[in-house]
Amino acid sequence: MEQNLLELKNIHKSFGENLIHQGVSLTLKKGESLGLLGGSGTGKSVLLRSIIGLERIDRGEILFHQERIEHLSENQLTPYRIKMSYSFQNGALFDSVNVFENIAYPLFEHTKLSYDEIKTKVADMLKLIDLEGKEELMPSDLSGGMQKRVGMARSMILNPEIILYDEPTAGLDPANTLNVVSLMQKLKQKGIASIFVTHDISSAIMLCDRIIVLHQGKIIFNDTPMHFQRSDNPIVQKFINSKE
Amino acid sequence: MRTLSYQLSSISLQLKRFFIFIGEIFALFFETIRCTFSSPFYFSRLMEQITHIGYGSTSITVVIGLTMGLVMTLNFGYGLAKFGGTLYVPAVVSLSLAREMAPLFTSLLVAGRVGSGIAAEIGAMNVTQQIDAIRALGTSPVRVLVVPRFWALVLSLPLLSALSFAVGILGGLIVCKTEFDIIPGLYLYKVFSTVKFHDYMSGLVKSAVFAGIITIFACYKGLNTRDGTKGVGLTTTWVVVTASILILVTDFFISKIFLVIW
Numbered sequence: 413m414e415q416n417l418l419e420l421k422n423i424h425k426s427f428g429e430n431l432i433h434q435g436v437s438l439t440l441k442k443g444e445s446l447g448l449l450g451g452s453g454t455g456k457s458v459l460l461r462s463i464i465g466l467e468r469i470d471r472g473e474i475l476f477h478q479e480r481i482e483h484l485s486e487n488q489l490t491p492y493r494i495k496m497s498y499s500f501q502n503g504a505l506f507d508s509v510n511v512f513e514n515i516a517y518p519l520f521e522h523t524k525l526s527y528d529e530i531k532t533k534v535a536d537m538l539k540l541i542d543l544e545g546k547e548e549l550m551p552s553d554l555s556g557g558m559q560k561r562v563g564m565a566r567s568m569i570l571n572p573e574i575i576l577y578d579e580p581t582a583g584l585d586p587a588n589t590l591n592v593v594s595l596m597q598k599l600k601q602k603g604i605a606s607i608f609v610t611h612d613i614s615s616a617i618m619l620c621d622r623i624i625v626l627h628q629g630k631i632i633f634n635d636t637p638m639h640f641q642r643s644d645n646p647i648v649q650k651f652i653n654s655k656e
Numbered sequence: 657m658r659t660l661s662y663q664l665s666s667i668s669l670q671l672k673r674f675f676i677f678i679g680e681i682f683a684l685f686f687e688t689i690r691c692t693f694s695s696p697f698y699f700s701r702l703m704e705q706i707t708h709i710g711y712g713s714t715s716i717t718v719v720i721g722l723t724m725g726l727v728m729t730l731n732f733g734y735g736l737a738k739f740g741g742t743l744y745v746p747a748v749v750s751l752s753l754a755r756e757m758a759p760l761f762t763s764l765l766v767a768g769r770v771g772s773g774i775a776a777e778i779g780a781m782n783v784t785q786q787i788d789a790i791r792a793l794g795t796s797p798v799r800v801l802v803v804p805r806f807w808a809l810v811l812s813l814p815l816l817s818a819l820s821f822a823v824g825i826l827g828g829l830i831v832c833k834t835e836f837d838i839i840p841g842l843y844l845y846k847v848f849s850t851v852k853f854h855d856y857m858s859g860l861v862k863s864a865v866f867a868g869i870i871t872i873f874a875c876y877k878g879l880n881t882r883d884g885t886k887g888v889g890l891t892t893t894w895v896v897v898t899a900s901i902l903i904l905v906t907d908f909f910i911s912k913i914f915l916v917i918w
């Protein structure tokens with residue numbers, strides 16, 4: 413049997429009175445892509461943030477390679493944050509340094525590569541995201557779509573096993589959306605597993621092996637894209653219809 | 657009865673928040689020290705901050721130092737002249753400059769310039785998720801942001817106070833020469849025979865402590881900024897006011913300690 417790369421067991425999370433997750437469980441296998449759908453404010457971002465430890469869950473277990481990580485301290489989380497990366501909704505680039513320094517940051521921090529090796533790696537990465545030769549630009553000089561791609565580049569430069577994408581295509585025009593989706597496809601072909609939070613159902617269906625729907629703190633659907641499209645669950649129906 | 661119990665519970669809630677706040681400030685301070693003595697230490701970031709925070713504050717330091725020297729000498733001079741005590745002016749001015757005025761006023765100005773700058777910068781990074789990004793990429797915001805700023809100011813502020821003292825003494829010299837006919841040789845002799853090693857030390861130690869207060873409070877508030885751009889504005893104001901008040905209060909206690917132990 414294939415081992416689970418990531419497993420969430422019965423996650424509970426609330427902010428004060430505001431109950432966000434009430435028993436969320438899911439599994440992610442090696443190389444698999446999960447599409448995570450849900451209305452605005454259902455806690456999709458909070459779920460991704462909890463997985464990588466930016467947010468603490470109240471109850472439940474998070475297992476990475478069968479090891480529990482939900483109780484680890486910031487320092488103990490470091491090795492997991494190298495293997496599992498989070499691609500922020502708006503890129504979250506460091507705005508005081510240029511594109512090169514942004515993408516190179518994890519390499520300078522976590523590897524012993526020489527400056528020249530890092531330069532080559534960053535140049536290759538920029539080619540992959542279609543921003544060749546843009547090392548010297550500052551984040552403020554980039555469009556929203558470019559910022560997102562640079563943010564994605566920064567989160568995948570260490571070759572993580574999992575990438576958590578938070579709405580990578582939100583607010584992009586069709587051309588930029590296609591750019592981002594094809595980038596995600598390339599990474600998927602490299603065998604990188606992912607959780608893809610999105611409102612963009614067609615991209616999710618195209619890209620993902622499984623679709624998960626989060627509704628009122630629980631997972632109400634978890635199956636293949638094909639079953640998703642044929643589902644007669646009213647909430648799923650509403651999602652599919654909202655697309656048109 | 658009901659209002660009383662309501663008020664009591666609101667007071668106890670406020671107290672609880674206050675103690676949590678104090679606890680978090682100390683936690684940030686100890687984390688800063690811990691990160692300083694474990695690798696990696698970002699030397700280039702430290703140098704960058706020393707240039708930005710320390711070197712960048714020299715001009716206002718010179719202005720405040722010179723003004724203090726001129727104004728204090730003028731006022732003490734005319735005040736003491738009534739009692740025929742003009743000759744005591746160099747001693748009085750230099751002693752109060754070294755022990756109190758130079759470190760205190762330099763630190764207050766730096767709290768305004770640097771404290772607000774740090775708080776705004778880190779606060780803006782926080783509301784744009786850059787702090788989360790630092791954490792998500794497996795690095796520590798304290799190590800990357802707080803440690804370089806903390807040590808940059810703790811090293812720079814005593815030097816800035818010394819500069820402010822030196823310029824203040826120069827200001828005094830000018831006024832003594834032009835207004836009270838005290839020649840520079842005599843003035844400097846008076847200054848250096850009055851101000852002793854522990855007076856200088858008192859000023860330097862104070863500056864270092866004030867530097868620690870400014871950076872820890874500014875970084876703490878920056879790291880806890882909420883509510884977008886508006887939050888950043890509130891953070892900046894809060895840091896300048898709180899740091900200034902704390903500097904004034906701490907100044908009294910450190911002065912007292914130095915008077916007792918020396």
Ligand SMILES: Nc1ncnc2c1ncn2[C@@H]1O[C@H](COP(=O)(O)OP(=O)(O)OP(=O)(O)O)[C@@H](O)[C@H]1O
Binds near residue numbers: 427454455457458459
């Ligand atoms: N730090 C926080 N403190 C308090 N409440 C929070 C915090 N972060 C998120 N929330 C609340 O948690 C809920 C879920 O937020 P989340 O950002 O996960 O939604 P989402 O599913 O990602 O929505 P969207 O599709 O709009 O991005 C929201 O009601 C939000 O107000």
Ligand SMILES: [Mg+2]
Binds near residue numbers: 456578
């Ligand atoms: Mg979200």
